[in-house]
Amino acid sequence: MDGPDSKGLIYHVTGVLFRHGLNIIHNDEYVSPSGRFFMRTEFEAGPIQAGGAADAFDSAALLNELQTTVPGFDEQVEGATKSSGITFRLNPKRKKNIVVMVTKEHHCLGELLIRYAFDELDANILAVVSNYNSLQPLVSKFGIPFHYISHEDRTREEHEEAILRTMAIYEPEYVVLAKYMRVLTAGFVNHFPNRIINIHHSFLPAFVGANPYRQAYERGVKIIGATAHFVNNDLDEGPIIAQNVKEVDHRHTAADMATEGKDVEKIVLSQALKLVFNDRVFISGNRAIVL
């Protein structure tokens, strides 16, 4: 849930869960400095009765009761419903459906494929889309559809249109940019609000844009990093989900940094995806809240 903070929110919400006989496994809250309240509660229903389904508890009734739980809100006020302004989401634990986009580099894609093959990704990779065909052999080893959609001889809009047509086949919940090296237009991004996750090969906001390792070398930094973030309209500016770093020294050329950085990139991306796919990430303005 997220919405404006007020006294008693935890009490009211946990009361609903208690009355429904649900057992809280993990609970975490956060109130932003601007007074916005975020809460994530992981709970489990009791043993299912004979003949009952796994979600035998009444989700609709639970959500409805949650919506009206804050006193004084959601009551009929002169014919209209006064809203609490709080959004509740009820996410059963299940794998998310994703499409992965890549260009030529294999390290992040390879990481995702291996995890997927051994059921460690918390997601189903429905397809891989690339503007080059060089990673097709790798993808085919894992029996996943590979769509080669070249950007050559196409305008940016035509290219993205072609990708969107492919996306329409799979209807992914998330699009993962696993080193997709082309900038996406706002038109494309708007199809997947807060549902595109990118791995950027620098410790953002240092070195936005192209060739971050070249920039890092020239600036003579002693630490490099990688950043997994949601993509919004401003390049490299979306909410940061996870970051990690690695020490380098003056002996590292820009190419050495790129090689070393790959290990950081793929692990950071995997960690960020795990958080997102387990519904642990909330968006607060341009910040990602991980509960």
Place this chain on the structure above:
Amino acid sequence: MDGPDSKGLIYHVTGVLFRHGLNIIHNDEYVSPSGRFFMRTEFEAGPIQAGGAADAFDSAALLNELQTTVPGFDEQVEGATKSSGITFRLNPKRKKNIVVMVTKEHHCLGELLIRYAFDELDANILAVVSNYNSLQPLVSKFGIPFHYISHEDRTREEHEEAILRTMAIYEPEYVVLAKYMRVLTAGFVNHFPNRIINIHHSFLPAFVGANPYRQAYERGVKIIGATAHFVNNDLDEGPIIAQNVKEVDHRHTAADMATEGKDVEKIVLSQALKLVFNDRVFISGNRAIVL
């Protein structure tokens, strides 16, 4: 609070706080695999009424209501009180009173003194006790009593007796071993159950005992570390509060590791003390729960 887990605990406790008009600032819970429930709730009372003290809200009434909050417990059962088994503690935010024990090394002590001088320690250093007098000049710069209690010509018991007599003057809530290099007997430790915090100069449980950097050098490790932990009867075996590490390489002699390690030791100790002094650390068997 901590005690056996049961359904509805968060709801019942936050309900008490809500009815008392208290505002939860931060809340965190943990259920151990063995079914023990830990919860730390940071809350603030509203603005104090005219004539009221800062703790004008009725702590005794609050604690009493908390004790009886879990339904079916703490009721009169055939003349006796059936207890919920839950312990509640109400800690107003305030500085803790401590005594620091040292031997000859200054780095951890210096760190604590500087923080104390600038009101960043969340504690009052009542006195420093040492079995050598070499750190007296440093301590005296900060206007803190220094007790030089030599272990020479004394049995271990006599020495500890002398220290305990000094402790009796100050009645510290916590004893901080800031590189006190002598083993304490169970007799001494039992005076301060879970109230002695030690900094050990290795990444425990690697290299327990004496000369950990020498051991680390000989084992050829590539990372060294430091561990802040509570002291119990088994040497270097108490619950770990905080740890940190630093990379080394084959060029580091045991002495180099010791020098490098000092930076880790003093920061880890400070971080652990901050957690303890802010009542964020719970003990669960031999593990420290940080909420």
Place this chain on the structure above:
Amino acid sequence: MDGPDSKGLIYHVTGVLFRHGLNIIHNDEYVSPSGRFFMRTEFEAGPIQAGGAADAFDSAALLNELQTTVPGFDEQVEGATKSSGITFRLNPKRKKNIVVMVTKEHHCLGELLIRYAFDELDANILAVVSNYNSLQPLVSKFGIPFHYISHEDRTREEHEEAILRTMAIYEPEYVVLAKYMRVLTAGFVNHFPNRIINIHHSFLPAFVGANPYRQAYERGVKIIGATAHFVNNDLDEGPIIAQNVKEVDHRHTAADMATEGKDVEKIVLSQALKLVFNDRVFISGNRAIVL
């Protein structure tokens, strides 16, 4: 080269290289506290003459001149050759031949296979050997021979004999234990002195032996780690090549630690292998010198 330290060693050796017209790319030395000198010099020959091979410079002559470069040594002394005690090795840059041994876990093996598939391993994986057949499907995706050699119904010696017969086919320069979960006998290890590299799932020497994550959980550590090391006769006691760590907290169960630890294990193993395969690791007693 490695051997007893004496004044002028760098001068004498670089003099030989200079007179042969070789260009030093990178040079690193180390003198151990016990007075042993290690030096690794990376150099390149000039452009090859018409008709000449890549190693047209005379390796044998170079090695011979190096052997006799320290004045006063290697001279005929009363009919015998007085040796400098220095060992010189001349390693052309090339991929090493390896066999990988695994049990059931895929994460380290998957990492090696992906790197190998994209020519990033500095090694040829000749075969994978396992005491289970569960990883065969993964290995077969990459077209590498997989040998399933069960330990069931075999004594330890019979099992190792069977593995050695398979090794004899491939004659690997290095054996990589990528989560091979059985202890190897001294008899086996002696076939590959300082040529077996293991990844241990703890920050050695903490938690030697079985179930290190279970031990780590019970000790309540705040940081877990992984260690890549050479295997010698004492379990988990060989020279450490690389280590890395990751923060955990009280919420991590032993199983969570194991999951988190896998990311550390596979990266540490890869980094260690890169160092070994590039001839950057020297052994000094029980310590690994990385130049």
Place this chain on the structure above:
Amino acid sequence: MDGPDSKGLIYHVTGVLFRHGLNIIHNDEYVSPSGRFFMRTEFEAGPIQAGGAADAFDSAALLNELQTTVPGFDEQVEGATKSSGITFRLNPKRKKNIVVMVTKEHHCLGELLIRYAFDELDANILAVVSNYNSLQPLVSKFGIPFHYISHEDRTREEHEEAILRTMAIYEPEYVVLAKYMRVLTAGFVNHFPNRIINIHHSFLPAFVGANPYRQAYERGVKIIGATAHFVNNDLDEGPIIAQNVKEVDHRHTAADMATEGKDVEKIVLSQALKLVFNDRVFISGNRAIVL
């Protein structure tokens, strides 16, 4: 030494040292991608003869021989000296003389004072200069002159003139900005080329300029850092000597990040100073080479 790379440099230089009977303790070289050669050699003279001073070996003769060591250079060519373009510096191991500049924050200054008091700084703190007087009590504990030079009612130039007059008294080899929060003019900086070291409270080049922790909070980063660097004319743009980082999460306000960051800042500054004061840092364009 540093200068243009050419074949045989290590050989020629170590030959001079060998002929002078000097023992190399540590040697490190680096060739930049643009072909510049850097070498740092740590050596010790043998036991001093009766009546000889500690630097009884002839430094002038050694430097002269080094200058002429590269064949074909430094010869008389038509009446002029053809230079090798190589600069040699001979630095006896000794403490550097420094002045520390601060504003109001004590953590870096406190760190330096404690290290200085226990002879761990590799430098003599001749004086502390501040534009506020709030840190005078701390400095006076350590018996070091404190110069309060307010910037109020003074133009920037007048203020810097006053500071320079104070510097003229002490003639420091290095000026350490231990959280001096005013921008220095090029006029001031030019008095101390590559001799001013600053600690910046961000992981540069992220968050240049004012309020980096505020910027970091608003960007929602998951890691904060600190950077020690030489000061040149461009604000926050000089060669980076050392950096380090620390994890944060969404709960950290800008103020929390500032508090946490202080531990990183003071350690990074100390580490950078240790490198500089031991003559281990070379400048290559805008990059710092640490040998």
